[in-house]
Amino acid sequence: MLNDEHIELRKSVEEFAREVVAPVIGDYYERCEFPYDIVRKMGAMGLFGLPIPEEYGGMGGDYFALCLALEELARVDSSVAITLEAAVSLGAMPILRFGTDAQRQRWLPKMAAGEILGAFGLTEPGGGSDVPGGMRTTAVLDGGEWVINGSKAFITNSGTDITGVVAVAAITGRREDGRPEISTILVPSGTPGFTVSKKYSKVGWSASDTRELAFTDCRVPEENLLGERGRGYAQFLRTLDEGRVAIAALSVGLAQGCVDESLRYVRERRAFGHEIGHYQAIQFKIADMEARVHTARLAYYHAAERMLAGLPFKKEAAIAKLVSSNAAMDNARDATQIFGGYGFMNEFPVGRFYRDAKILEIGEGTSEVQRMLIARELGLPA
Ligand SMILES: Cc1cc2nc3c(=O)[nH]c(=O)nc-3n(C[C@H](O)[C@H](O)[C@H](O)COP(=O)(O)OP(=O)(O)OC[C@H]3O[C@@H](n4cnc5c(N)ncnc54)[C@H](O)[C@@H]3O)c2cc1C
Numbered sequence: 205m206l207n208d209e210h211i212e213l214r215k216s217v218e219e220f221a222r223e224v225v226a227p228v229i230g231d232y233y234e235r236c237e238f239p240y241d242i243v244r245k246m247g248a249m250g251l252f253g254l255p256i257p258e259e260y261g262g263m264g265g266d267y268f269a270l271c272l273a274l275e276e277l278a279r280v281d282s283s284v285a286i287t288l289e290a291a292v293s294l295g296a297m298p299i300l301r302f303g304t305d306a307q308r309q310r311w312l313p314k315m316a317a318g319e320i321l322g323a324f325g326l327t328e329p330g331g332g333s334d335v336p337g338g339m340r341t342t343a344v345l346d347g348g349e350w351v352i353n354g355s356k357a358f359i360t361n362s363g364t365d366i367t368g369v370v371a372v373a374a375i376t377g378r379r380e381d382g383r384p385e386i387s388t389i390l391v392p393s394g395t396p397g398f399t400v401s402k403k404y405s406k407v408g409w410s411a412s413d414t415r416e417l418a419f420t421d422c423r424v425p426e427e428n429l430l431g432e433r434g435r436g437y438a439q440f441l442r443t444l445d446e447g448r449v450a451i452a453a454l455s456v457g458l459a460q461g462c463v464d465e466s467l468r469y470v471r472e473r474r475a476f477g478h479e480i481g482h483y484q485a486i487q488f489k490i491a492d493m494e495a496r497v498h499t500a501r502l503a504y505y506h507a508a509e510r511m512l513a514g515l516p517f518k519k520e521a522a523i524a525k526l527v528s529s530n531a532a533m534d535n536a537r538d539a540t541q542i543f544g545g546y547g548f549m550n551e552f553p554v555g556r557f558y559r560d561a562k563i564l565e566i567g568e569g570t571s572e573v574q575r576m577l578i579a580r581e582l583g584l585p586a
Pocket of ligand 1: 290294323324325326327330331332333334357358359360361406409414563566567568569570571572573
Protein backbone atom coordinates (compact mmCIF):
# COMPACT_ATOMS: atom_id res chain seq x y z
CA MET A 205 0.00 0.00 0.00
CA LEU A 206 3.02 2.30 0.41
CA ASN A 207 4.05 4.02 -2.81
CA ASP A 208 7.44 5.72 -3.37
CA GLU A 209 6.11 9.07 -2.10
CA HIS A 210 4.84 7.47 1.08
CA ILE A 211 8.19 5.80 1.69
CA GLU A 212 10.07 9.05 1.12
CA LEU A 213 7.71 10.99 3.38
CA ARG A 214 8.01 8.40 6.14
CA LYS A 215 11.80 8.64 5.96
CA SER A 216 11.87 12.44 6.10
CA VAL A 217 9.45 12.56 9.06
CA GLU A 218 11.45 9.87 10.82
CA GLU A 219 14.61 11.98 10.43
CA PHE A 220 12.80 15.14 11.52
CA ALA A 221 11.44 13.41 14.64
CA ARG A 222 14.85 12.01 15.53
CA GLU A 223 16.94 15.08 14.78
CA VAL A 224 14.61 17.99 15.57
CA VAL A 225 11.95 16.75 18.00
CA ALA A 226 13.75 14.16 20.14
CA PRO A 227 16.54 16.39 21.49
CA VAL A 228 14.23 19.11 22.83
CA ILE A 229 10.74 17.76 23.41
CA GLY A 230 11.42 16.41 26.91
CA ASP A 231 12.02 19.96 28.18
CA TYR A 232 8.85 21.31 26.57
CA TYR A 233 6.98 18.41 28.13
CA GLU A 234 8.40 19.09 31.60
CA ARG A 235 7.45 22.75 31.31
CA CYS A 236 4.00 21.88 29.82
CA GLU A 237 4.88 24.31 27.05
CA PHE A 238 3.48 24.30 23.53
CA PRO A 239 6.41 23.76 21.10
CA TYR A 240 5.85 26.64 18.68
CA ASP A 241 9.29 26.28 17.14
CA ILE A 242 8.76 22.60 16.29
CA VAL A 243 5.27 23.30 14.96
CA ARG A 244 6.66 26.06 12.73
CA LYS A 245 9.21 23.61 11.32
CA MET A 246 6.50 20.99 10.77
CA GLY A 247 4.60 23.66 8.85
CA ALA A 248 7.63 24.43 6.71
CA MET A 249 7.89 20.71 5.87
CA GLY A 250 4.31 20.74 4.64
CA LEU A 251 3.02 18.27 7.24
CA PHE A 252 -0.10 20.30 8.01
CA GLY A 253 -1.03 20.25 4.34
CA LEU A 254 -0.42 16.58 3.61
CA PRO A 255 -3.99 15.57 2.64
CA ILE A 256 -5.05 19.06 1.52
CA PRO A 257 -5.33 19.61 -2.29
CA GLU A 258 -2.70 21.83 -3.90
CA GLU A 259 -5.35 24.38 -4.93
CA TYR A 260 -5.75 25.15 -1.21
CA GLY A 261 -2.03 25.31 -0.56
CA GLY A 262 -1.63 21.70 0.53
CA MET A 263 0.68 18.91 -0.59
CA GLY A 264 -2.08 17.09 -2.49
CA GLY A 265 -1.32 13.80 -0.77
CA ASP A 266 -3.74 11.36 0.77
CA TYR A 267 -4.95 10.69 4.29
CA PHE A 268 -2.68 7.67 4.56
CA ALA A 269 0.30 10.01 4.15
CA LEU A 270 -0.92 11.95 7.18
CA CYS A 271 -1.18 8.66 9.11
CA LEU A 272 2.40 7.72 8.23
CA ALA A 273 3.63 11.12 9.41
CA LEU A 274 1.70 10.74 12.67
CA GLU A 275 3.17 7.30 13.25
CA GLU A 276 6.74 8.54 12.77
CA LEU A 277 6.24 11.58 15.01
CA ALA A 278 4.61 9.52 17.76
CA ARG A 279 7.54 7.10 17.76
CA VAL A 280 9.37 10.00 19.38
CA ASP A 281 6.66 12.15 20.91
CA SER A 282 2.87 12.19 21.07
CA SER A 283 2.33 15.86 21.95
CA VAL A 284 3.57 17.02 18.56
CA ALA A 285 1.76 14.13 16.87
CA ILE A 286 -1.60 15.00 18.43
CA THR A 287 -1.07 18.66 17.58
CA LEU A 288 -0.73 17.66 13.93
CA GLU A 289 -3.58 15.13 14.11
CA ALA A 290 -6.05 17.57 15.67
CA ALA A 291 -5.03 20.42 13.36
CA VAL A 292 -5.44 18.39 10.17
CA SER A 293 -7.88 15.61 10.88
CA LEU A 294 -10.21 17.55 13.19
CA GLY A 295 -9.43 21.15 12.17
CA ALA A 296 -8.86 21.26 8.42
CA MET A 297 -10.58 18.12 7.09
CA PRO A 298 -14.14 19.13 8.09
CA ILE A 299 -13.64 22.45 6.26
CA LEU A 300 -12.27 20.61 3.23
CA ARG A 301 -15.03 17.99 3.25
CA PHE A 302 -18.06 20.10 4.16
CA GLY A 303 -17.10 23.77 3.74
CA THR A 304 -18.08 26.19 1.01
CA ASP A 305 -15.42 27.28 -1.44
CA ALA A 306 -15.23 30.65 0.35
CA GLN A 307 -14.60 28.88 3.69
CA ARG A 308 -11.96 26.68 2.12
CA GLN A 309 -10.23 29.66 0.50
CA ARG A 310 -10.32 31.59 3.73
CA TRP A 311 -8.99 28.93 6.09
CA LEU A 312 -7.22 26.07 4.32
CA PRO A 313 -4.11 27.77 2.85
CA LYS A 314 -3.02 29.08 6.24
CA MET A 315 -3.91 25.80 7.92
CA ALA A 316 -2.00 23.81 5.32
CA ALA A 317 1.07 25.97 5.95
CA GLY A 318 0.76 25.46 9.72
CA GLU A 319 0.45 29.24 10.14
CA ILE A 320 -2.84 28.78 11.95
CA LEU A 321 -4.31 25.77 13.72
CA GLY A 322 -7.90 24.65 13.61
CA ALA A 323 -9.76 22.91 16.42
CA PHE A 324 -12.86 20.76 16.66
CA GLY A 325 -15.27 21.57 19.48
CA LEU A 326 -17.58 18.63 19.99
CA THR A 327 -17.19 17.36 23.56
CA GLU A 328 -18.97 19.22 26.34
CA PRO A 329 -18.52 19.10 30.10
CA GLY A 330 -21.70 17.00 30.29
CA GLY A 331 -20.35 14.15 28.15
CA GLY A 332 -18.30 13.11 25.14
CA SER A 333 -19.48 9.56 24.42
CA ASP A 334 -23.18 10.39 24.19
CA VAL A 335 -22.75 13.56 22.18
CA PRO A 336 -26.37 14.38 21.32
CA GLY A 337 -27.49 13.46 24.86
CA GLY A 338 -24.81 15.53 26.57
CA MET A 339 -24.92 18.53 24.23
CA ARG A 340 -26.18 21.82 25.70
CA THR A 341 -24.52 24.39 23.42
CA THR A 342 -27.05 26.21 21.29
CA ALA A 343 -26.85 28.50 18.27
CA VAL A 344 -29.80 30.68 17.28
CA LEU A 345 -30.11 32.77 14.11
CA ASP A 346 -30.67 36.43 14.85
CA GLY A 347 -30.41 39.22 12.29
CA GLY A 348 -28.15 37.25 9.93
CA GLU A 349 -25.87 36.03 12.72
CA TRP A 350 -25.58 32.87 14.79
CA VAL A 351 -25.70 33.59 18.50
CA ILE A 352 -23.86 30.83 20.34
CA ASN A 353 -24.18 29.99 24.03
CA GLY A 354 -22.64 27.05 25.87
CA SER A 355 -19.32 25.42 26.62
CA LYS A 356 -16.94 22.77 25.32
CA ALA A 357 -14.48 20.58 27.24
CA PHE A 358 -11.04 19.19 26.39
CA ILE A 359 -10.60 20.91 23.02
CA THR A 360 -7.17 20.32 21.47
CA ASN A 361 -5.32 23.25 19.81
CA SER A 362 -8.04 25.67 20.85
CA GLY A 363 -5.98 28.21 22.78
CA THR A 364 -2.55 28.50 21.19
CA ASP A 365 -1.21 31.82 19.92
CA ILE A 366 -1.73 30.51 16.39
CA THR A 367 -5.22 29.01 16.78
CA GLY A 368 -7.33 30.50 13.99
CA VAL A 369 -10.73 28.86 14.16
CA VAL A 370 -12.80 26.36 16.12
CA ALA A 371 -15.56 24.31 14.50
CA VAL A 372 -18.29 24.27 17.14
CA ALA A 373 -21.08 21.70 17.17
CA ALA A 374 -24.28 23.24 18.49
CA ILE A 375 -27.99 22.55 18.74
CA THR A 376 -29.72 24.76 16.18
CA GLY A 377 -33.28 23.47 16.61
CA ARG A 378 -35.50 20.44 17.26
CA ARG A 379 -36.54 17.86 14.72
CA GLU A 380 -40.14 16.70 14.37
CA ASP A 381 -39.34 13.59 16.40
CA GLY A 382 -37.97 15.77 19.24
CA ARG A 383 -34.30 14.93 18.61
CA PRO A 384 -31.90 17.87 18.55
CA GLU A 385 -30.91 19.36 15.21
CA ILE A 386 -27.12 19.71 15.33
CA SER A 387 -25.09 21.98 13.07
CA THR A 388 -21.44 22.98 12.93
CA ILE A 389 -20.44 26.64 13.03
CA LEU A 390 -16.98 28.10 12.46
CA VAL A 391 -15.95 30.49 15.22
CA PRO A 392 -12.73 32.46 14.58
CA SER A 393 -10.40 32.93 17.55
CA GLY A 394 -10.86 36.29 19.22
CA THR A 395 -14.58 36.57 18.40
CA PRO A 396 -16.25 38.57 21.22
CA GLY A 397 -18.15 36.24 23.55
CA PHE A 398 -15.79 33.31 22.86
CA THR A 399 -13.40 32.74 25.75
CA VAL A 400 -10.73 30.13 26.18
CA SER A 401 -9.79 28.88 29.64
CA LYS A 402 -6.25 28.34 30.82
CA LYS A 403 -4.66 25.02 29.84
CA TYR A 404 -5.68 21.91 31.75
CA SER A 405 -3.03 20.22 33.84
CA LYS A 406 -2.86 16.84 32.11
CA VAL A 407 -1.42 13.39 32.88
CA GLY A 408 0.12 13.21 29.41
CA TRP A 409 0.31 15.02 26.06
CA SER A 410 1.79 17.75 28.24
CA ALA A 411 3.30 19.77 25.40
CA SER A 412 -0.04 19.93 23.58
CA ASP A 413 -2.78 22.52 24.03
CA THR A 414 -6.12 21.43 25.56
CA ARG A 415 -8.70 23.90 26.87
CA GLU A 416 -12.24 24.43 27.98
CA LEU A 417 -14.20 26.91 25.85
CA ALA A 418 -17.09 29.19 26.79
CA PHE A 419 -19.54 30.92 24.47
CA THR A 420 -21.65 33.76 25.84
CA ASP A 421 -23.86 35.45 23.26
CA CYS A 422 -21.04 34.88 20.80
CA ARG A 423 -22.10 36.19 17.39
CA VAL A 424 -20.72 35.04 14.04
CA PRO A 425 -22.09 35.64 10.51
CA GLU A 426 -24.72 33.22 9.21
CA GLU A 427 -22.32 32.13 6.44
CA ASN A 428 -20.02 30.60 9.09
CA LEU A 429 -22.33 27.57 9.10
CA LEU A 430 -20.26 24.59 7.95
CA GLY A 431 -22.09 22.79 5.15
CA GLU A 432 -25.82 22.35 5.60
CA ARG A 433 -27.84 23.22 8.65
CA GLY A 434 -28.76 20.06 10.60
CA ARG A 435 -25.88 18.01 9.14
CA GLY A 436 -23.61 18.45 12.17
CA TYR A 437 -24.21 14.95 13.50
CA ALA A 438 -23.33 13.28 10.20
CA GLN A 439 -20.32 15.59 9.82
CA PHE A 440 -18.76 14.69 13.13
CA LEU A 441 -19.45 10.97 12.67
CA ARG A 442 -17.49 11.10 9.41
CA THR A 443 -14.77 13.26 10.95
CA LEU A 444 -14.38 10.86 13.87
CA ASP A 445 -14.31 7.76 11.64
CA GLU A 446 -11.36 9.28 9.80
CA GLY A 447 -9.82 10.59 13.00
CA ARG A 448 -9.82 7.10 14.49
CA VAL A 449 -7.59 5.85 11.71
CA ALA A 450 -5.25 8.75 12.47
CA ILE A 451 -5.31 8.07 16.23
CA ALA A 452 -4.62 4.40 15.46
CA ALA A 453 -1.54 5.45 13.47
CA LEU A 454 -0.42 7.67 16.33
CA SER A 455 -0.92 4.77 18.77
CA VAL A 456 1.13 2.48 16.56
CA GLY A 457 3.90 5.07 16.60
CA LEU A 458 3.94 5.19 20.38
CA ALA A 459 3.90 1.39 20.58
CA GLN A 460 6.78 1.25 18.07
CA GLY A 461 8.71 3.86 20.07
CA CYS A 462 8.46 1.53 23.07
CA VAL A 463 10.01 -1.28 21.02
CA ASP A 464 12.78 1.01 19.69
CA GLU A 465 13.73 2.29 23.13
CA SER A 466 13.55 -1.16 24.74
CA LEU A 467 15.73 -2.79 22.07
CA ARG A 468 18.39 -0.16 22.66
CA TYR A 469 18.25 -0.39 26.43
CA VAL A 470 18.35 -4.19 26.78
CA ARG A 471 21.64 -4.24 24.85
CA GLU A 472 23.21 -1.74 27.28
CA ARG A 473 21.81 -2.59 30.70
CA ARG A 474 23.48 -5.46 32.53
CA ALA A 475 22.27 -7.62 35.43
CA PHE A 476 23.58 -10.90 36.83
CA GLY A 477 26.54 -10.87 34.47
CA HIS A 478 24.68 -10.37 31.20
CA GLU A 479 22.96 -7.69 29.13
CA ILE A 480 19.33 -7.95 30.21
CA GLY A 481 18.42 -8.72 26.57
CA HIS A 482 20.08 -12.11 27.19
CA TYR A 483 17.18 -13.22 29.40
CA GLN A 484 14.25 -14.96 27.80
CA ALA A 485 11.72 -13.19 30.01
CA ILE A 486 12.88 -9.89 28.50
CA GLN A 487 13.06 -11.30 24.97
CA PHE A 488 9.48 -12.62 25.22
CA LYS A 489 8.28 -9.25 26.44
CA ILE A 490 9.88 -7.56 23.44
CA ALA A 491 8.56 -10.23 21.08
CA ASP A 492 5.03 -9.61 22.38
CA MET A 493 5.52 -5.85 22.00
CA GLU A 494 6.67 -6.29 18.39
CA ALA A 495 3.71 -8.59 17.63
CA ARG A 496 1.29 -5.98 18.98
CA VAL A 497 2.79 -3.19 16.87
CA HIS A 498 2.78 -5.34 13.78
CA THR A 499 -0.88 -6.38 14.06
CA ALA A 500 -2.01 -2.87 15.05
CA ARG A 501 -0.19 -1.40 12.03
CA LEU A 502 -1.88 -3.88 9.70
CA ALA A 503 -5.23 -2.90 11.23
CA TYR A 504 -4.78 0.80 10.54
CA TYR A 505 -3.30 0.22 7.07
CA HIS A 506 -6.38 -1.86 6.25
CA ALA A 507 -8.80 0.78 7.56
CA ALA A 508 -6.95 3.51 5.64
CA GLU A 509 -6.95 1.41 2.47
CA ARG A 510 -10.74 0.98 2.60
CA MET A 511 -11.23 4.64 3.35
CA LEU A 512 -9.12 5.73 0.39
CA ALA A 513 -10.92 3.25 -1.86
CA GLY A 514 -14.25 4.81 -0.90
CA LEU A 515 -15.42 1.61 0.82
CA PRO A 516 -17.24 1.52 4.17
CA PHE A 517 -14.60 1.66 6.88
CA LYS A 518 -16.42 2.44 10.14
CA LYS A 519 -15.89 -1.03 11.62
CA GLU A 520 -12.28 -1.23 10.44
CA ALA A 521 -11.51 2.23 11.87
CA ALA A 522 -13.01 1.25 15.23
CA ILE A 523 -11.07 -2.03 15.27
CA ALA A 524 -7.85 -0.22 14.35
CA LYS A 525 -8.31 2.34 17.11
CA LEU A 526 -9.24 -0.30 19.68
CA VAL A 527 -6.33 -2.66 19.01
CA SER A 528 -3.71 0.02 18.49
CA SER A 529 -4.57 1.94 21.65
CA ASN A 530 -4.42 -1.37 23.54
CA ALA A 531 -1.02 -2.03 21.93
CA ALA A 532 0.20 1.42 22.98
CA MET A 533 -0.90 0.92 26.58
CA ASP A 534 0.51 -2.60 26.83
CA ASN A 535 3.80 -1.65 25.19
CA ALA A 536 4.21 1.44 27.36
CA ARG A 537 3.71 -0.67 30.47
CA ASP A 538 6.18 -3.32 29.26
CA ALA A 539 8.80 -0.80 28.13
CA THR A 540 8.62 0.97 31.48
CA GLN A 541 9.12 -2.37 33.23
CA ILE A 542 12.13 -3.17 31.05
CA PHE A 543 13.70 0.17 31.99
CA GLY A 544 13.23 -0.56 35.69
CA GLY A 545 13.63 2.54 37.87
CA TYR A 546 14.84 4.59 34.90
CA GLY A 547 11.49 3.93 33.25
CA PHE A 548 9.91 5.98 36.01
CA MET A 549 12.19 8.93 35.36
CA ASN A 550 10.96 11.71 33.12
CA GLU A 551 14.32 12.06 31.42
CA PHE A 552 13.74 8.78 29.53
CA PRO A 553 11.18 8.78 26.70
CA VAL A 554 9.47 5.62 27.98
CA GLY A 555 8.20 7.56 31.01
CA ARG A 556 6.57 9.98 28.58
CA PHE A 557 5.20 7.09 26.52
CA TYR A 558 3.64 5.66 29.69
CA ARG A 559 1.91 8.93 30.51
CA ASP A 560 0.85 9.53 26.90
CA ALA A 561 -0.60 6.07 26.23
CA LYS A 562 -3.72 6.21 28.40
CA ILE A 563 -5.51 8.99 26.52
CA LEU A 564 -5.37 6.87 23.37
CA GLU A 565 -8.04 4.63 24.94
CA ILE A 566 -10.21 7.71 25.61
CA GLY A 567 -9.88 10.44 22.95
CA GLU A 568 -11.92 10.39 19.71
CA GLY A 569 -14.17 7.74 21.23
CA THR A 570 -13.34 5.55 24.21
CA SER A 571 -12.55 1.86 23.82
CA GLU A 572 -16.10 1.14 25.00
CA VAL A 573 -17.45 3.35 22.21
CA GLN A 574 -15.28 1.48 19.68
CA ARG A 575 -16.74 -1.82 20.91
CA MET A 576 -20.26 -0.38 20.57
CA LEU A 577 -19.51 0.66 16.99
CA ILE A 578 -18.11 -2.77 16.11
CA ALA A 579 -21.12 -4.51 17.69
CA ARG A 580 -23.52 -2.26 15.73
CA GLU A 581 -21.69 -2.94 12.50
CA LEU A 582 -22.20 -6.64 13.25
CA GLY A 583 -25.93 -6.01 13.41
CA LEU A 584 -26.36 -6.09 17.18
CA PRO A 585 -28.98 -3.69 18.62
CA ALA A 586 -28.00 -0.13 19.60
C1 LIG B 1 -6.41 15.44 26.13
C2 LIG B 1 -7.77 15.37 25.48
C3 LIG B 1 -7.95 15.96 24.24
C4 LIG B 1 -9.24 15.97 23.67
N1 LIG B 1 -9.45 16.65 22.49
C5 LIG B 1 -10.72 16.82 22.04
C6 LIG B 1 -11.00 17.68 20.92
O1 LIG B 1 -10.09 18.26 20.31
N2 LIG B 1 -12.28 17.85 20.55
C7 LIG B 1 -13.32 17.25 21.20
O2 LIG B 1 -14.47 17.47 20.81
N3 LIG B 1 -13.09 16.40 22.23
C8 LIG B 1 -11.82 16.20 22.69
N4 LIG B 1 -11.58 15.39 23.76
C9 LIG B 1 -12.70 14.73 24.41
C10 LIG B 1 -12.74 13.20 24.25
O3 LIG B 1 -13.10 12.85 22.95
C11 LIG B 1 -13.71 12.66 25.31
O4 LIG B 1 -13.06 12.80 26.57
C12 LIG B 1 -14.11 11.24 25.07
O5 LIG B 1 -14.91 11.13 23.93
C13 LIG B 1 -14.90 10.66 26.26
O6 LIG B 1 -15.91 11.53 26.68
P1 LIG B 1 -16.03 11.91 28.24
O7 LIG B 1 -14.69 12.30 28.70
O8 LIG B 1 -17.14 12.87 28.39
O9 LIG B 1 -16.40 10.55 28.95
P2 LIG B 1 -17.89 9.97 29.16
O10 LIG B 1 -18.62 9.99 27.87
O11 LIG B 1 -18.50 10.63 30.33
O12 LIG B 1 -17.56 8.45 29.53
C14 LIG B 1 -17.13 8.05 30.82
C15 LIG B 1 -16.90 6.54 30.80
O13 LIG B 1 -18.16 5.87 30.57
C16 LIG B 1 -18.00 5.00 29.46
N5 LIG B 1 -19.31 4.89 28.78
C17 LIG B 1 -20.08 5.92 28.33
N6 LIG B 1 -21.18 5.42 27.76
C18 LIG B 1 -21.12 4.07 27.85
C19 LIG B 1 -21.97 2.99 27.46
N7 LIG B 1 -23.13 3.19 26.83
N8 LIG B 1 -21.56 1.72 27.71
C20 LIG B 1 -20.39 1.49 28.34
N9 LIG B 1 -19.53 2.47 28.74
C21 LIG B 1 -19.92 3.74 28.50
C22 LIG B 1 -16.93 5.62 28.59
O14 LIG B 1 -16.37 4.66 27.72
C23 LIG B 1 -15.97 6.09 29.67
O15 LIG B 1 -15.18 5.01 30.11
C24 LIG B 1 -10.31 15.32 24.32
C25 LIG B 1 -10.09 14.69 25.55
C26 LIG B 1 -8.85 14.73 26.14
C27 LIG B 1 -8.69 14.11 27.50
